Amino acid sequence: MNNSMTEGSEPTLTDKFQRGNVLASSCPSRSILQDVTSRWGVLVLFALLQGTHRFSELRKAIAGVSEKMLSQTLHALEADGFVLRTAHPVIPPHVEYSLTDSGHEVANRVEELVNWIEVNINPILSARDKYSSLKSD
Amino acid sequence: MNNSMTEGSEPTLTDKFQRGNVLASSCPSRSILQDVTSRWGVLVLFALLQGTHRFSELRKAIAGVSEKMLSQTLHALEADGFVLRTAHPVIPPHVEYSLTDSGHEVANRVEELVNWIEVNINPILSARDKYSSLKSD
DNA sequence: AGTATGTACTTTCTTTTGGTAAGTATAAGC
DNA sequence: GCTTATACTTACCAAAAGAAAGTACATACT
Numbered sequence: 198m199n200n201s202m203t204e205g206s207e208p209t210l211t212d213k214f215q216r217g218n219v220l221a222s223s224c225p226s227r228s229i230l231q232d233v234t235s236r237w238g239v240l241v242l243f244a245l246l247q248g249t250h251r252f253s254e255l256r257k258a259i260a261g262v263s264e265k266m267l268s269q270t271l272h273a274l275e276a277d278g279f280v281l282r283t284a285h286p287v288i289p290p291h292v293e294y295s296l297t298d299s300g301h302e303v304a305n306r307v308e309e310l311v312n313w314i315e316v317n318i319n320p321i322l323s324a325r326d327k328y329s330s331l332k333s334d
Numbered sequence: 335m336n337n338s339m340t341e342g343s344e345p346t347l348t349d350k351f352q353r354g355n356v357l358a359s360s361c362p363s364r365s366i367l368q369d370v371t372s373r374w375g376v377l378v379l380f381a382l383l384q385g386t387h388r389f390s391e392l393r394k395a396i397a398g399v400s401e402k403m404l405s406q407t408l409h410a411l412e413a414d415g416f417v418l419r420t421a422h423p424v425i426p427p428h429v430e431y432s433l434t435d436s437g438h439e440v441a442n443r444v445e446e447l448v449n450w451i452e453v454n455i456n457p458i459l460s461a462r463d464k465y466s467s468l469k470s471d
Numbered sequence: 472a473g474t475a476t477g478t479a480c481t482t483t484c485t486t487t488t489g490g491t492a493a494g495t496a497t498a499a500g501c
Numbered sequence: 502g503c504t505t506a507t508a509c510t511t512a513c514c515a516a517a518a519g520a521a522a523g524t525a526c527a528t529a530c531t
Contacts, residue, residue, distance in 0.1 A: 219448055220377060220381060220396055225459055226451050229451050229455065230376060230448065231373060233447070234376055235371075244357060253506095260358050263489085263490055264510090265489085265510080265511090268508080268509060269489095275465065278457075288497050288506090290506090290508045291508090302450060309446070310370070311363070313439060313440065314356075314370070315355060318362060322362055325413050388479090389478075390479075400521095401479080402480085402520090404480095405480060425477090425528080426476085426477045426528090428478075
Protein backbone atom coordinates (compact mmCIF):
# COMPACT_ATOMS: atom_id res chain seq x y z
CA MET A 198 0.00 0.00 0.00
CA ASN A 199 1.28 3.41 -0.92
CA ASN A 200 0.63 6.43 1.23
CA SER A 201 0.72 9.76 -0.51
CA MET A 202 -0.65 12.86 1.12
CA THR A 203 -0.21 16.43 0.09
CA GLU A 204 -0.02 17.69 3.66
CA GLY A 205 3.49 16.91 4.99
CA SER A 206 4.10 14.68 8.05
CA GLU A 207 4.19 11.13 6.71
CA PRO A 208 2.76 8.43 8.95
CA THR A 209 5.43 7.07 11.28
CA LEU A 210 6.27 3.41 11.78
CA THR A 211 4.43 3.60 15.08
CA ASP A 212 1.30 4.61 13.18
CA LYS A 213 1.65 1.69 10.86
CA PHE A 214 1.90 -0.85 13.63
CA GLN A 215 -0.91 0.63 15.68
CA ARG A 216 -3.41 -1.45 13.74
CA GLY A 217 -6.94 -2.50 14.48
CA ASN A 218 -7.59 0.69 16.38
CA VAL A 219 -10.89 1.43 14.68
CA LEU A 220 -12.32 -1.27 16.83
CA ALA A 221 -11.60 0.93 19.85
CA SER A 222 -14.37 3.48 20.13
CA SER A 223 -12.06 6.33 21.08
CA CYS A 224 -10.05 5.98 17.88
CA PRO A 225 -10.37 9.07 15.70
CA SER A 226 -10.34 6.81 12.60
CA ARG A 227 -13.92 5.96 13.47
CA SER A 228 -15.02 9.48 12.86
CA ILE A 229 -13.19 9.75 9.52
CA LEU A 230 -14.50 6.37 8.49
CA GLN A 231 -18.02 7.49 9.21
CA ASP A 232 -17.63 10.54 7.02
CA VAL A 233 -16.27 8.43 4.18
CA THR A 234 -18.68 5.52 4.51
CA SER A 235 -21.75 7.61 5.29
CA ARG A 236 -24.70 7.01 3.01
CA TRP A 237 -23.97 10.03 0.84
CA GLY A 238 -20.24 10.31 1.51
CA VAL A 239 -19.56 7.15 -0.46
CA LEU A 240 -21.58 8.39 -3.41
CA VAL A 241 -20.08 11.87 -3.39
CA LEU A 242 -16.54 10.47 -3.45
CA PHE A 243 -17.54 8.05 -6.18
CA ALA A 244 -19.15 10.81 -8.25
CA LEU A 245 -16.19 13.15 -7.87
CA LEU A 246 -13.88 10.51 -9.31
CA GLN A 247 -15.41 11.50 -12.66
CA GLY A 248 -14.00 15.00 -12.15
CA THR A 249 -14.98 18.40 -10.80
CA HIS A 250 -18.68 19.03 -10.28
CA ARG A 251 -20.86 21.93 -9.24
CA PHE A 252 -23.26 21.59 -6.33
CA SER A 253 -26.29 21.31 -8.57
CA GLU A 254 -24.54 18.79 -10.81
CA LEU A 255 -23.78 16.57 -7.85
CA ARG A 256 -27.37 16.84 -6.70
CA LYS A 257 -28.57 15.66 -10.08
CA ALA A 258 -25.88 13.00 -10.44
CA ILE A 259 -26.55 11.45 -7.04
CA ALA A 260 -30.20 10.58 -7.28
CA GLY A 261 -32.06 10.97 -4.02
CA VAL A 262 -29.79 13.32 -2.08
CA SER A 263 -31.43 16.29 -0.49
CA GLU A 264 -29.68 19.64 -0.68
CA LYS A 265 -29.29 19.63 3.08
CA MET A 266 -27.57 16.25 3.14
CA LEU A 267 -25.39 17.02 0.14
CA SER A 268 -24.26 20.25 1.76
CA GLN A 269 -23.61 18.52 5.07
CA THR A 270 -21.72 15.66 3.44
CA LEU A 271 -19.57 17.99 1.34
CA HIS A 272 -18.69 20.03 4.42
CA ALA A 273 -17.59 16.94 6.32
CA LEU A 274 -15.46 15.68 3.43
CA GLU A 275 -14.00 19.14 2.96
CA ALA A 276 -13.12 19.36 6.65
CA ASP A 277 -11.32 16.01 6.40
CA GLY A 278 -9.34 17.34 3.46
CA PHE A 279 -10.83 14.95 0.91
CA VAL A 280 -12.79 17.51 -1.06
CA LEU A 281 -11.74 20.92 -2.33
CA ARG A 282 -14.40 23.61 -2.52
CA THR A 283 -13.83 26.44 -4.98
CA ALA A 284 -16.35 29.27 -4.84
CA HIS A 285 -16.42 31.83 -7.64
CA PRO A 286 -17.71 35.13 -6.26
CA VAL A 287 -20.47 35.72 -8.78
CA ILE A 288 -24.22 35.92 -8.60
CA PRO A 289 -25.93 33.53 -8.87
CA PRO A 290 -23.25 31.60 -6.95
CA HIS A 291 -20.92 29.23 -8.78
CA VAL A 292 -19.19 26.64 -6.61
CA GLU A 293 -17.07 23.74 -7.75
CA TYR A 294 -16.13 20.61 -5.86
CA SER A 295 -13.22 18.34 -6.63
CA LEU A 296 -11.12 15.66 -4.96
CA THR A 297 -7.86 16.53 -3.25
CA ASP A 298 -4.92 14.13 -3.53
CA SER A 299 -5.89 12.36 -0.34
CA GLY A 300 -9.50 12.46 -1.49
CA HIS A 301 -8.42 10.58 -4.58
CA GLU A 302 -6.74 7.96 -2.44
CA VAL A 303 -9.85 7.24 -0.38
CA ALA A 304 -12.17 7.55 -3.36
CA ASN A 305 -10.15 4.94 -5.24
CA ARG A 306 -10.60 2.52 -2.39
CA VAL A 307 -14.26 3.33 -2.13
CA GLU A 308 -14.55 2.77 -5.86
CA GLU A 309 -13.04 -0.68 -5.61
CA LEU A 310 -15.63 -1.61 -3.03
CA VAL A 311 -18.48 -0.13 -5.05
CA ASN A 312 -17.29 -1.79 -8.24
CA TRP A 313 -17.02 -5.17 -6.62
CA ILE A 314 -20.57 -4.86 -5.35
CA GLU A 315 -21.90 -3.69 -8.71
CA VAL A 316 -20.18 -6.50 -10.57
CA ASN A 317 -21.36 -9.12 -8.12
CA ILE A 318 -24.81 -7.69 -7.54
CA ASN A 319 -26.69 -10.61 -9.04
CA PRO A 320 -25.32 -13.42 -6.89
CA ILE A 321 -25.70 -11.18 -3.85
CA LEU A 322 -29.33 -10.45 -4.60
CA SER A 323 -30.10 -14.10 -5.16
CA ALA A 324 -28.40 -14.87 -1.84
CA ARG A 325 -30.78 -12.35 -0.30
CA ASP A 326 -33.80 -13.93 -1.92
CA LYS A 327 -32.75 -17.38 -0.82
CA TYR A 328 -32.26 -16.10 2.72
CA SER A 329 -35.63 -14.41 2.95
CA SER A 330 -37.44 -17.43 1.52
CA LEU A 331 -35.73 -19.65 4.10
CA LYS A 332 -36.74 -17.30 6.89
CA SER A 333 -40.37 -17.13 5.77
CA ASP A 334 -40.74 -20.92 5.71
CA MET B 335 -10.28 -6.91 -10.46
CA ASN B 336 -11.14 -10.55 -9.84
CA ASN B 337 -14.66 -11.70 -9.22
CA SER B 338 -15.05 -14.91 -7.29
CA MET B 339 -18.36 -15.88 -5.75
CA THR B 340 -19.40 -19.19 -4.34
CA GLU B 341 -22.95 -18.91 -5.66
CA GLY B 342 -22.90 -19.77 -9.38
CA SER B 343 -23.98 -17.29 -12.10
CA GLU B 344 -20.95 -15.16 -12.86
CA PRO B 345 -21.55 -11.50 -13.68
CA THR B 346 -22.16 -11.07 -17.37
CA LEU B 347 -20.41 -8.60 -19.64
CA THR B 348 -23.55 -6.51 -19.54
CA ASP B 349 -23.19 -6.26 -15.80
CA LYS B 350 -19.64 -5.12 -16.09
CA PHE B 351 -20.46 -2.31 -18.46
CA GLN B 352 -23.52 -1.19 -16.56
CA ARG B 353 -21.31 0.98 -14.37
CA GLY B 354 -22.05 3.99 -12.22
CA ASN B 355 -25.47 2.65 -11.36
CA VAL B 356 -25.16 3.24 -7.65
CA LEU B 357 -25.72 6.87 -8.45
CA ALA B 358 -29.24 5.94 -9.54
CA SER B 359 -31.41 5.64 -6.47
CA SER B 360 -33.29 2.62 -7.71
CA CYS B 361 -30.09 0.59 -8.08
CA PRO B 362 -30.08 -2.35 -5.68
CA SER B 363 -26.34 -1.85 -5.18
CA ARG B 364 -27.30 1.07 -2.97
CA SER B 365 -28.95 -1.18 -0.49
CA ILE B 366 -26.04 -3.64 -0.37
CA LEU B 367 -23.59 -0.76 -0.11
CA GLN B 368 -25.49 0.60 2.85
CA ASP B 369 -25.32 -2.72 4.65
CA VAL B 370 -21.59 -2.95 4.02
CA THR B 371 -20.72 0.68 4.77
CA SER B 372 -23.10 1.10 7.67
CA ARG B 373 -21.51 2.34 10.87
CA TRP B 374 -21.26 -1.14 12.38
CA GLY B 375 -21.22 -3.16 9.16
CA VAL B 376 -17.76 -1.91 8.30
CA LEU B 377 -16.45 -2.81 11.73
CA VAL B 378 -18.08 -6.23 11.81
CA LEU B 379 -16.55 -7.16 8.44
CA PHE B 380 -13.20 -5.82 9.58
CA ALA B 381 -13.36 -7.75 12.84
CA LEU B 382 -14.38 -11.00 11.15
CA LEU B 383 -11.28 -10.83 8.94
CA GLN B 384 -9.43 -11.99 12.07
CA GLY B 385 -11.49 -15.18 12.01
CA THR B 386 -14.65 -16.68 13.47
CA HIS B 387 -16.16 -14.91 16.47
CA ARG B 388 -19.02 -15.50 18.85
CA PHE B 389 -21.66 -12.84 19.33
CA SER B 390 -20.30 -11.79 22.70
CA GLU B 391 -16.75 -11.69 21.34
CA LEU B 392 -17.78 -9.35 18.57
CA ARG B 393 -19.58 -7.15 21.08
CA LYS B 394 -16.42 -6.89 23.12
CA ALA B 395 -14.13 -6.48 20.12
CA ILE B 396 -16.18 -3.71 18.56
CA ALA B 397 -16.23 -1.12 21.30
CA GLY B 398 -19.42 0.85 21.52
CA VAL B 399 -21.78 -1.39 19.61
CA SER B 400 -25.07 -2.19 21.33
CA GLU B 401 -26.44 -5.71 21.25
CA LYS B 402 -29.41 -4.53 19.26
CA MET B 403 -27.28 -2.94 16.57
CA LEU B 404 -24.84 -5.84 16.43
CA SER B 405 -27.69 -8.28 16.01
CA GLN B 406 -29.31 -6.11 13.34
CA THR B 407 -26.04 -5.63 11.47
CA LEU B 408 -25.19 -9.33 11.55
CA HIS B 409 -28.63 -10.20 10.19
CA ALA B 410 -28.24 -7.78 7.30
CA LEU B 411 -24.78 -9.10 6.42
CA GLU B 412 -26.01 -12.67 6.74
CA ALA B 413 -28.94 -11.95 4.44
CA ASP B 414 -26.55 -10.52 1.84
CA GLY B 415 -24.50 -13.70 2.05
CA PHE B 416 -21.41 -12.05 3.53
CA VAL B 417 -21.61 -13.61 6.95
CA LEU B 418 -22.26 -17.21 7.95
CA ARG B 419 -24.12 -17.82 11.21
CA THR B 420 -23.57 -21.16 12.92
CA ALA B 421 -25.74 -21.86 15.96
CA HIS B 422 -24.90 -24.77 18.22
CA PRO B 423 -28.08 -26.05 19.85
CA VAL B 424 -26.93 -25.87 23.46
CA ILE B 425 -27.96 -23.87 26.47
CA PRO B 426 -26.73 -21.28 27.13
CA PRO B 427 -26.67 -20.59 23.38
CA HIS B 428 -23.44 -20.74 21.42
CA VAL B 429 -23.42 -18.97 18.06
CA GLU B 430 -20.47 -18.39 15.77
CA TYR B 431 -20.11 -15.86 12.99
CA SER B 432 -17.64 -16.07 10.14
CA LEU B 433 -17.11 -14.60 6.68
CA THR B 434 -18.33 -16.40 3.59
CA ASP B 435 -16.21 -16.32 0.43
CA SER B 436 -18.01 -13.28 -0.88
CA GLY B 437 -17.84 -11.79 2.60
CA HIS B 438 -14.09 -12.13 2.42
CA GLU B 439 -14.05 -10.30 -0.89
CA VAL B 440 -15.92 -7.28 0.43
CA ALA B 441 -14.15 -7.36 3.77
CA ASN B 442 -10.79 -7.22 2.02
CA ARG B 443 -11.86 -4.08 0.20
CA VAL B 444 -13.24 -2.58 3.37
CA GLU B 445 -9.95 -3.40 5.06
CA GLU B 446 -7.97 -1.53 2.44
CA LEU B 447 -10.06 1.54 3.06
CA VAL B 448 -9.79 1.24 6.82
CA ASN B 449 -6.05 0.64 6.66
CA TRP B 450 -5.47 3.64 4.46
CA ILE B 451 -7.38 5.84 6.88
CA GLU B 452 -5.56 4.45 9.91
CA VAL B 453 -2.16 4.91 8.31
CA ASN B 454 -2.96 8.43 7.19
CA ILE B 455 -4.90 9.45 10.26
CA ASN B 456 -2.45 12.13 11.38
CA PRO B 457 -2.40 14.29 8.27
CA ILE B 458 -6.17 13.94 8.02
CA LEU B 459 -6.68 15.08 11.59
CA SER B 460 -4.39 18.05 11.11
CA ALA B 461 -6.33 18.94 7.95
CA ARG B 462 -9.43 18.91 10.12
CA ASP B 463 -7.85 21.15 12.74
CA LYS B 464 -6.66 23.58 10.12
CA TYR B 465 -10.13 23.65 8.60
CA SER B 466 -11.93 24.30 11.86
CA SER B 467 -9.49 27.04 12.85
CA LEU B 468 -10.04 28.72 9.48
CA LYS B 469 -13.80 28.52 9.92
CA SER B 470 -13.73 29.94 13.45
CA ASP B 471 -11.67 33.00 12.39
C1' DA C 472 -37.62 -25.35 46.15
C1' DG C 473 -35.81 -21.25 44.94
C1' DT C 474 -32.22 -18.31 43.20
C1' DA C 475 -28.25 -17.09 40.43
C1' DT C 476 -25.60 -17.64 36.02
C1' DG C 477 -24.47 -17.50 31.18
C1' DT C 478 -25.56 -16.44 26.23
C1' DA C 479 -27.90 -14.53 22.48
C1' DC C 480 -31.10 -12.15 21.50
C1' DT C 481 -35.75 -8.92 21.54
C1' DT C 482 -38.49 -5.16 23.22
C1' DT C 483 -39.46 -0.64 24.89
C1' DC C 484 -38.38 3.98 25.34
C1' DT C 485 -35.57 8.06 24.52
C1' DT C 486 -32.36 10.63 21.75
C1' DT C 487 -30.16 11.56 17.60
C1' DT C 488 -30.10 11.70 12.81
C1' DG C 489 -32.12 12.11 8.23
C1' DG C 490 -35.71 13.71 4.90
C1' DT C 491 -39.03 17.32 3.07
C1' DA C 492 -40.14 21.59 2.04
C1' DA C 493 -39.80 26.27 2.43
C1' DG C 494 -36.90 30.33 3.15
C1' DT C 495 -32.57 33.50 2.19
C1' DA C 496 -29.34 36.33 -0.48
C1' DT C 497 -28.36 38.95 -4.66
C1' DA C 498 -27.74 40.56 -9.33
C1' DA C 499 -29.36 40.29 -14.04
C1' DG C 500 -33.20 40.13 -17.36
C1' DC C 501 -37.97 41.06 -18.77
C1' DG D 502 -40.75 45.36 -9.59
C1' DC D 503 -41.34 40.59 -10.48
C1' DT D 504 -39.14 36.38 -12.03
C1' DT D 505 -34.95 33.47 -12.51
C1' DA D 506 -30.80 31.22 -11.17
C1' DT D 507 -27.65 29.01 -7.62
C1' DA D 508 -26.02 27.46 -3.33
C1' DC D 509 -27.16 27.08 0.57
C1' DT D 510 -29.80 27.28 5.62
C1' DT D 511 -33.72 26.60 8.69
C1' DA D 512 -37.82 24.57 10.69
C1' DC D 513 -40.41 20.77 11.20
C1' DC D 514 -41.53 15.83 11.19
C1' DA D 515 -40.35 10.84 10.41
C1' DA D 516 -37.01 7.27 10.77
C1' DA D 517 -33.11 5.20 12.73
C1' DA D 518 -29.89 4.49 16.49
C1' DG D 519 -28.72 4.10 21.47
C1' DA D 520 -29.68 2.59 26.41
C1' DA D 521 -31.56 -0.41 29.34
C1' DA D 522 -34.44 -3.87 30.73
C1' DG D 523 -36.75 -8.19 29.54
C1' DT D 524 -36.89 -13.25 27.63
C1' DA D 525 -35.67 -18.18 27.26
C1' DC D 526 -33.74 -22.14 29.32
C1' DA D 527 -30.64 -25.49 31.31
C1' DT D 528 -27.30 -26.10 34.82
C1' DA D 529 -25.24 -25.13 39.39
C1' DC D 530 -25.50 -23.47 43.86
C1' DT D 531 -27.93 -22.61 48.72
